[in-house]
Amino acid sequence: MPRFFFVVADGRNMEIQNDGLELPDRDAAWVEATTACGELLRDLDGKLLPGDQWCMKVKDATGADIYLLEFKTSAV
Structure with a gap:
């Protein structure tokens, strides 16, 4: 089976969430x-501020990006 990696960036940090x-x-x-993503965003528990960005990249075993899920905030 193929292996996929999930990388989260919160505007301050970028980290691989798993092996x-x-x-x-x-x-x-x-x-x-x-x-x-739903679980991680819920766990932020109100800490995401206007102007913050949050994203998850899904990569395959070669390191190629497969998907990008972005959450951007702004004050209106």
């Missing part, structure tokens, strides 16, 4: 990414 997950395919990596 990679073996998943059946890109579709399964998408489901994992969207689920993890």
Whole structure:
């Protein structure tokens, strides 16, 4: 099974969230990414401020970007 890596950047830090997950395919990596994003954003518990950015990149075993999920905030 292919291995996918999930990299989170919060505007201040960038880190690999895990040592990679073996998943059946890109579709399964998408489901994992969207689920993890929801949990991670919830865990911020109000700490995301206007002007902050948050994103997750999904990479394959070669390091190529597969998906990018972005969350940007701004004051209106």
